[in-house]
Every structure is written in structure tokens, then in C-alpha cells.
Amino acid sequence: MNHAASLTHIAAALRSGSQPLLPYIEQMLDQLDAEDGAVQAFVPEPDRRARVLADAQALIDRYPDPASRPLLYGVPVGIKDIFRVDGVPTRAGSAVPPDVLAAPEAACVSILKQQGALVLGKTVTAEFACFQPGPTRNPRNLAHTPGGSSSGSAAAVAAGFCPLAIGTQTIGSITRPAAFCGIVGFKPSYGRIDPAGVIYVAPSLDHVGLFTQDVASMQLAASTLCRDWQPVENPGQPVLGVPDGPYLRQASAEGLAAFERQVERLQAAGFVVKRVSLLHDIEAMNHRHRELMAYEMAQTHQAWFADHAEQYSAATAALIERGQGISRVAAQADANGQRIARQQIEAHMLEHGIDVWISPAAVGAAPEGIESTGDPVMNLPWNHTGQPTITIPIGVAANGLPLGLQCSAAFGQDEHLLAWAAVIEDRFPI
Amino acid sequence: MNHAASLTHIAAALRSGSQPLLPYIEQMLDQLDAEDGAVQAFVPEPDRRARVLADAQALIDRYPDPASRPLLYGVPVGIKDIFRVDGVPTRAGSAVPPDVLAAPEAACVSILKQQGALVLGKTVTAEFACFQPGPTRNPRNLAHTPGGSSSGSAAAVAAGFCPLAIGTQTIGSITRPAAFCGIVGFKPSYGRIDPAGVIYVAPSLDHVGLFTQDVASMQLAASTLCRDWQPVENPGQPVLGVPDGPYLRQASAEGLAAFERQVERLQAAGFVVKRVSLLHDIEAMNHRHRELMAYEMAQTHQAWFADHAEQYSAATAALIERGQGISRVAAQADANGQRIARQQIEAHMLEHGIDVWISPAAVGAAPEGIESTGDPVMNLPWNHTGQPTITIPIGVAANGLPLGLQCSAAFGQDEHLLAWAAVIEDRFPI
Numbered sequence: 073m074n075h076a077a078s079l080t081h082i083a084a085a086l087r088s089g090s091q092p093l094l095p096y097i098e099q100m101l102d103q104l105d106a107e108d109g110a111v112q113a114f115v116p117e118p119d120r121r122a123r124v125l126a127d128a129q130a131l132i133d134r135y136p137d138p139a140s141r142p143l144l145y146g147v148p149v150g151i152k153d154i155f156r157v158d159g160v161p162t163r164a165g166s167a168v169p170p171d172v173l174a175a176p177e178a179a180c181v182s183i184l185k186q187q188g189a190l191v192l193g194k195t196v197t198a199e200f201a202c203f204q205p206g207p208t209r210n211p212r213n214l215a216h217t218p219g220g221s222s223s224g225s226a227a228a229v230a231a232g233f234c235p236l237a238i239g240t241q242t243i244g245s246i247t248r249p250a251a252f253c254g255i256v257g258f259k260p261s262y263g264r265i266d267p268a269g270v271i272y273v274a275p276s277l278d279h280v281g282l283f284t285q286d287v288a289s290m291q292l293a294a295s296t297l298c299r300d301w302q303p304v305e306n307p308g309q310p311v312l313g314v315p316d317g318p319y320l321r322q323a324s325a326e327g328l329a330a331f332e333r334q335v336e337r338l339q340a341a342g343f344v345v346k347r348v349s350l351l352h353d354i355e356a357m358n359h360r361h362r363e364l365m366a367y368e369m370a371q372t373h374q375a376w377f378a379d380h381a382e383q384y385s386a387a388t389a390a391l392i393e394r395g396q397g398i399s400r401v402a403a404q405a406d407a408n409g410q411r412i413a414r415q416q417i418e419a420h421m422l423e424h425g426i427d428v429w430i431s432p433a434a435v436g437a438a439p440e441g442i443e444s445t446g447d448p449v450m451n452l453p454w455n456h457t458g459q460p461t462i463t464i465p466i467g468v469a470a471n472g473l474p475l476g477l478q479c480s481a482a483f484g485q486d487e488h489l490l491a492w493a494a495v496i497e498d499r500f501p502i
Numbered sequence: 503m504n505h506a507a508s509l510t511h512i513a514a515a516l517r518s519g520s521q522p523l524l525p526y527i528e529q530m531l532d533q534l535d536a537e538d539g540a541v542q543a544f545v546p547e548p549d550r551r552a553r554v555l556a557d558a559q560a561l562i563d564r565y566p567d568p569a570s571r572p573l574l575y576g577v578p579v580g581i582k583d584i585f586r587v588d589g590v591p592t593r594a595g596s597a598v599p600p601d602v603l604a605a606p607e608a609a610c611v612s613i614l615k616q617q618g619a620l621v622l623g624k625t626v627t628a629e630f631a632c633f634q635p636g637p638t639r640n641p642r643n644l645a646h647t648p649g650g651s652s653s654g655s656a657a658a659v660a661a662g663f664c665p666l667a668i669g670t671q672t673i674g675s676i677t678r679p680a681a682f683c684g685i686v687g688f689k690p691s692y693g694r695i696d697p698a699g700v701i702y703v704a705p706s707l708d709h710v711g712l713f714t715q716d717v718a719s720m721q722l723a724a725s726t727l728c729r730d731w732q733p734v735e736n737p738g739q740p741v742l743g744v745p746d747g748p749y750l751r752q753a754s755a756e757g758l759a760a761f762e763r764q765v766e767r768l769q770a771a772g773f774v775v776k777r778v779s780l781l782h783d784i785e786a787m788n789h790r791h792r793e794l795m796a797y798e799m800a801q802t803h804q805a806w807f808a809d810h811a812e813q814y815s816a817a818t819a820a821l822i823e824r825g826q827g828i829s830r831v832a833a834q835a836d837a838n839g840q841r842i843a844r845q846q847i848e849a850h851m852l853e854h855g856i857d858v859w860i861s862p863a864a865v866g867a868a869p870e871g872i873e874s875t876g877d878p879v880m881n882l883p884w885n886h887t888g889q890p891t892i893t894i895p896i897g898v899a900a901n902g903l904p905l906g907l908q909c910s911a912a913f914g915q916d917e918h919l920l921a922w923a924a925v926i927e928d929r930f931p932i
Contacts, residue, residue, distance in 0.1 A: 205820075362645075394872075
């Protein structure tokens with residue numbers, strides 16, 4: 073697999089002109105043609121080459137002067153196929169006709185374009201960003217799932233098809249596929265990236281997130297897409313917290329043992345690691361989150377499902393039907409529990425002086441087969457509370473596939489989280 | 503949930519006439535009408551009541567004398583919808599038209615009928631007994647999966663809709679759903695029940711298996727369906743083996759801790775438990791098994807998939823397409839590895855004097871949601887080798903759902919395995 077350079081390097085080379093845009097884009101399109109038949113990260117698009125080359129030529133015409141070029145000038149990006157993009161149909165991994173799903177372009181796609189990015193294409197998503205998998209395979213081992221629901225976006229970056237891709241997370245659809253594919257995945261604080269124009273799963277739980285190959289690239293991408301980004305210099309060394317208790321024991325015994333070895337290596341590298349008993353109500357939180365998701369999913373899909381139920385997979389239909397049976401009162405209680413959970417976790421951070429919770433990014437490495445996208449249970453609490461999380465590749469499992477370290481900061485501490493993740497990435501002896 | 507009595511009690515009462523057949527069957531049909539809307543264990547069948555009552559009346563007319571009645575006289579059974587049954591369409595959880603899938607009645611269904619059983623109906627299966635879930639819910643908690651692919655058969659017995667149901671297992675489709683639903687699941691030695699007339703997944707890996715509420719009932723059911731059943735009296739207390747190593751560490755940390763507590767309680771109850779380092783090649787075995795399954799699945803579905811690809815779910819299509827890319831040479835190597843694996847495991851049993859391997863029946867209890875049927879990885883080795891396994895309910899997890907103890911004996915030791923399982927069930931202080 074021909075791995076593309078990281079976003080920071082490519083973006084700098086394209087802006088300066090040291091890497092001319094047209095031959096680079098042609099090479100990336102050639103690579104996609106040659107390799108994506110096996111990976112299936114992107115949704116097929118017959119006119120892709122003509123569209124992307126026309127967009128590239130327009131950029132060249134618009135920005136002849138390198139000094140005027142925007143931050144992502146000429147950078148090819150993958151867009152999860154639940155974001156609307158003008159000129160490309162939105163299918164959302166569904167059999168529902170694209171014209172039913174059509175709407176104005178997603179706000180963050182427009183921002184990416186304003187920053188000079190080229191939409192390389194739509195990436196494969198599980199049906200409506202839930203659990204019904206698409207055909208995408210893990211570039212690290214084609215017999216394994218890339219994770220989901222942002223399957224194609226994670227696989228596209230891991231395969232080197234593009235240095236940046238965007239996705240969404242409602243339980244674990246950024247962190248898990250990033251970890252399974254051995255790349256960096258960032259889910260900012262809830263609401264930090266505008267979700268307008270994205271097909272919701274559950275609006276109060278959905279987050280727009282990003283995939284890159286390294287943390288510095290993530291800082292660049294986040295600075296273009298997150299509201300009011302304030303870069304942090306010299307963040308210092310974070311105090312790390314391990315959330316001991318039943319939450320951690322949801323990981324596989326192998327995955328948990330690998331995590332504990334990672335903790336030991338972080339301590340050996342000089343990090344302060346505090347163990348705190350946390351998340352003893354994990355069963356209740358898991359239930360609350362999934363109930364709220366089903367309730368809001370039923371509302372999101374109310375009109376579409378009424379007209380097109382037969383075009384939904386059984387699994388997605390079952391989720392909607394479960395949601396239809398949940399009362400507004402129950403959902404309100406779930407949402408209240410969600411707010412209390414964030415307060416409790418942040419109170420523990422204050423009490424123990426913890427900057428970053430660390431945990432396994434998934435119960436283990438990517439399982440074999442693509443019939444399931446794997447279990448998001450390790451990601452759920454940090455999505456439930458809306459806290460920002462980043463996963464960085466930190467090792468390899470017995471099956472040869474990557475393992476990720478999931479790092480979570482307090483709500484709104486996105487800039488610090490990425491700065492701290494850069495410290496861990498830099499000093500952690502992988 | 504109105505739990506039916508166990509098969510042994512019901513079968514005896516129906517044979518003797520102490521329980522008259524017609525009112526019993528009418529009550530079971532009423533219960534199904536009242537409760538299966540929530541569980542969805544059975545495939546809907548508009549004429550079910552008339553068909554079953556006619557079959558019952560025919561039995562009554564045929565066997566006026568209790569002394570002549572066969573073992574399963576009047577017992578309602580659930581049949582996984584990949585077994586052909588005369589007069590009921592076979593849908594296999596698929597959108598492929600039933601007439602494409604039609605074939606003569608499955609041999610074991612005919613045996614059940616000869617033994618006096620009444621086909622209560624077809625039970626929901628994951629699509630073609632693979633991974634694409636159906637709508638069935640876990641009767642122990644409707645928000646959770648019942649497991650799969652024999653989802654409906656396990657749920658039907660757990661819900662008390664019938665005291666016996668049949669299913670199949672290619673990786674873990676008997677043991678896992680039985681454990682998730684808190685009932686007994688038995689997968690006999692490979693080939694011990696005739697699979698003729700069942701839609702194959704992978705003929706060299708598929709097993710017909712059974713669900714009941716207790717071990718004594720399983721002994722009765724197995725005696726009617728397994729070739730040449732020789733009941734074992736006074737089997738003695740089995741020496742139990744724990745297969746230490748990376749296989750066990752695939753379980754969740756919580757699931758493994760629960761298993762270790764079960765081991766301690768078995769020892770406290772007087773069982774000899776030996777720990778043996780085993781299955782260090784579990785990654786290779788997992789890969790071999792899934793590769794062989796995909797290869798044979800592609801052959802099983804060659805003609806159907808050629809004509810009806812668009813009616814397959816993406817997940818099942820991907821499995822078939824993976825199989826199409828696997829060479830005969832690779833599949834042959836996998837099959838050779840399979841034979842060697844059985845020899846190695848049985849050599850360890852001889853060397854250490856182990857009668858029954860014990861292990862967790864799944865990585866944990868049934869997960870919430872019905873979008874996935876859960877992970878079969880704890881079941882794979884015993885299906886790979888064709889050894890008989892039985893799971894018995896042995897505890898409850900933090901989420902309130904049941905946990906199973908998976909017991910595996912040497913190939914062909916089916917009668918002993920069930921006799922030993924009865925000893926464990928009887929003496930284990932749950």
C-alpha cells in the first residue's frame with residue numbers, strides 16, 4: 073500500500089508549489105483506481121476523475137499566487153456519505169433513493185472547500201451511520217473490518233488515498249475505525265464542528281469528527297473546522313487518568329492486558345498516571361445512551377421510514393422501531409442522566425487533577441470479517457458526555473492489527489487535548 | 503413470560519394423556535399469538551393455527567392408544583428457517599424468493615414428525631445462517647440480542663413457546679444464542695445429526711443442533727435425532743480442563759472473571775479442574791475457519807448468488823465475494839489444519855486425562871441492541887474440530903443477562919458429554 077504523506081507535509085508542499093497540484097491529484101486518482109477495488113473505501117463515482125480534475129484546475133486558476141493559497145489548498149479529502157456535497161449524490165449506505173435524502177451542502181464541507189480542499193469523493197458509511205456494514209475492508213488486513221460507521225473515511229486515510237477524511241460519531245464511529253485502521257481519529261467536543269447538512273442519527277449525540285495519519289495533521293485539520301480554534305503552545309505534560317472499574321472490564325482480556333502494558337510504558341516514559349474508580353454505572357449509561365439514540369433516530373427517520381420502510385435493512389428498521397416505542401418522558405430522563413454523567417466525570421477530573429483519561433480505543437483489535445463493524449462500547453461514555461476524544465495508534469495485537477489509545481479531556485478542552493496528544497505521540501516509545 | 507415446562511415433563515404428560523393434546527396446543531398457540539409480537543422468534547405464518555391443529559388432530563386419530571405413542575407425541579417444536587419443512591416455505595432470512603430455495607423436507611424434520619413432534623413453525627434465522635440479523639429479541643430482556651444465527655430457535659425455547667427447537671452452527675450459532683437466552687444448547691459431533699435438506703453455510707463446518715430448557719430434555723431430544731444414540735448411565739464425575747492461553751483471553755475481562763468464579767465454584771463443589779496451556783495458534787485457527795467458511799459459502803450460493811445477488815444483504819454478499827477469491831489450494835490447507843487441530847486437542851485430553859473442556863460460552867452476556875448477534879469467537883475452536891459441545895446456564899452478568907458454561911468433549915463422545923453435563927447441572931450450586 074502506497075501510504076500518502078501526512079496532511080501537514082502535503083498541505084505545505086501544495087501551498088508552496090514545491091508539489092505541483094495537477095500531477096499530485098492525477099497520481100492520487102490513479103492510486104485510487106488501482107487500489108480501491110480491494111478496499112472499497114469510496115462510493116463508486118463514474119465521473120470522479122473529470123470532476124476532481126475540474127475542481128483542481130479551478131483552484132489553480134483562482135490561486136496563481138502561492139502566498140494567497142488557503143490552508144488546505146489542493147488537499148484531497150474523503151467525505152462520509154451522510155454529508156451533503158453539491159454535485160455528488162448522498163446515499164448514506166442506504167437503498168432509499170438519493171433524491172429523497174438531498175439537501176443543501178453540509179456546512180463543514182463548504183468550509184473545507186473554502187480552505188481549498190478537493191472532495192475526492194464520498195466514503196462508504198454503514199447504513200445511515202448505524203450498524204449495517206458497507207463493503208469496506210481494513211487496509212491493514214483486507215480480511216478484517218475497518219470498523220464503522222465511518223468505515224470508508226478511516227480506511228481511505230489508512231490506505232493513503234487521502235490525508236484527511238471526515239466522519240461522524242454517535243457512539244464510537246470515529247474512534248473505533250481510526251483505532252482498527254491504525255490512524256488518528258478526533259471527535260471534538262459536542263457541537264464544536266457544525267453538523268448542519270449532515271444526515272443525523274441522533275442530534276443530541278452526533279459529533280462530526282476527523283481522520284488523519286498523525287496528531288500534527290489533526291491540529292491543522294481541526295483548526296480549519298472547529299469553531300474559534302485557539303492553538304495551544306507548550307501544553308506541558310498531561311496528568312493521565314485510568315478509569316478503573318466495570319467500564320474497563322468491558323474490554324477483551326487481551327485488549328485490557330495490552331492497555332495495561334501501554335500504561336506501564338507511559339509511566340516508564342515519565343507520565344503521571346492516576347487510577348480512579350469511575351463509571352460504576354456503566355450498564356445504566358450504556359442503556360441510557362442507546363435508548364436516547366433509538367428515540368432520536370426514530371424522529372430523524374420518521375418521514376423517510378414512513379415512505380420507504382421496505383428499503384431499510386432489518387437492523388436499521390429494528391432500531392427505528394425500538395425508538396418508536398420509547399416515550400418522550402423516558403428520553404428526557406436519559407438526557408438528564410447524560411448531563412449528570414458529564415458533571416460527575418469532570419468533578420473526578422478536578423478532584424484528582426486529571427487532564428486526560430486514557431482507555432482502550434476498542435475492546436480489542438479489528439475482528440476478522442466485515443459482517444460486523446465491531447463493538448463501540450469503549451467509546452460510549454466519552455460520546456455520551458460530549459467530551460472531546462482522540463485516539464492514537466499505540467501498538468499491535470496478536471492478530472497483527474493495530475491498537476489505539478483513547479484519550480479524553482474535559483468538555484471544550486479540544487485544543488489542549490490535541491496538544492497533549494502530540495506530547496504523548498512524541499514521547500511515547502512505540 | 504409464561505415458561506413452558508421442560509421437554510421431558512411435557513412429552514411424558516402428552517404421551518400418557520395426563521395432559522390432553524388439543525387444549526395444550528391451543529394454549530401454546532394462544533401464548534404465541536399474545537407474546538411473539540414482542541419477541542419475534544417465529545417467522546409469521548398466516549395459517550399456523552389451522553395447520554398445527556390439523557396436524558394435532560391427525561396425531562390424535564393415529565395414536566388413540568397411549569402405549570403406542572412415539573417419544574415426542576404432540577410436542578411443539580421450532581424449526582430454524584433454513585430447514586425445509588413440507589407445506590411451509592423456506593425463506594432463510596433472505597429476500598431471495600422461497601421457490602428458489604425449495605427442496606424436499608429435511609431429514610431431521612421428518613424424524614421429528616415420525617417421533618410425533620408438531621412443527622409449531624419456522625424460527626427466525628440470520629440471513630442464510632450467517633451474520634445479518636433478523637428481528638428477534640432476547641426474551642430475557644427485549645432490548646438485547648438473542649444471539650444468532652439460530653436466533654428464533656433459542657428465543658422460542660427461552661420464551662416458553664416450545665420445549666424444543668432445532669438450529670445449526672457453523673461457528674457459534676447454537677452455543678452463543680443458547681447462552682445469551684439462558685437455556686441449554688447442544689451441538690453434537692460433526693455429522694451426528696443428518697444435515698440433508700438444510701441450506702448449508704459451509705458443509706464441512708455445519709452442525710445441526712438443539713435447544714431445550716434443561717439437560718435431561720436435551721438427552722431425550724438427542725436420543726431421537728442423533729444417529730445410533732447409546733444412553734450412558736452413571737458416567738461418573740468428569741475431569742474438567744480449562745484451556746489457558748490466548749483463546750480464553752478473547753473473552754471480555756468481565757466475562758473471564760465470571761468464568762474464573764465459576765471454575766472456583768466447580769472446584770468447591772468437588773470437581774477436579776486441570777488447567778492446560780492450549781490453543782496458542784488461536785489466531786491462525788480463527789483465520790483458517792473463517793476462510794474455509796467463506797470458500798464453501800461461495801460454493802453453496804454460487805447459482806443463487808449469480809441470479810439473485812441484488813437480493814443479498816451487503817454483509818452476506820461480501821462473505822460470498824470473499825469466498826470467491828479464495829483458492830481451492832488455500833481451502834484444502836485450511837481443511838488439513840482443521841484435522842490437525844482436532845488431533846492436537848484430543849492428544850492433550852489423553853495426556854492430561856481431561857473429559858470435558860470448560861470455557862465461557864460467549865465473550866460476555868448478550869449485548870444491548872439487535873443490530874449484531876454478538877461475537878462467536880469463544881465457540882469457534884470446538885466447531886472447527888467438530889467436537890460435541892453443550893452450554894448450560896451458569897450465572898448472571900452485570901447487565902442482568904445469563905452466562906453459559908461451554909462444555910466440550912472428545913469427538914463422538916456425545917452421550918458421555920450430555921451425561922456429564924447432567925452431573926454438572928445437578929451438582930453445580932447455581
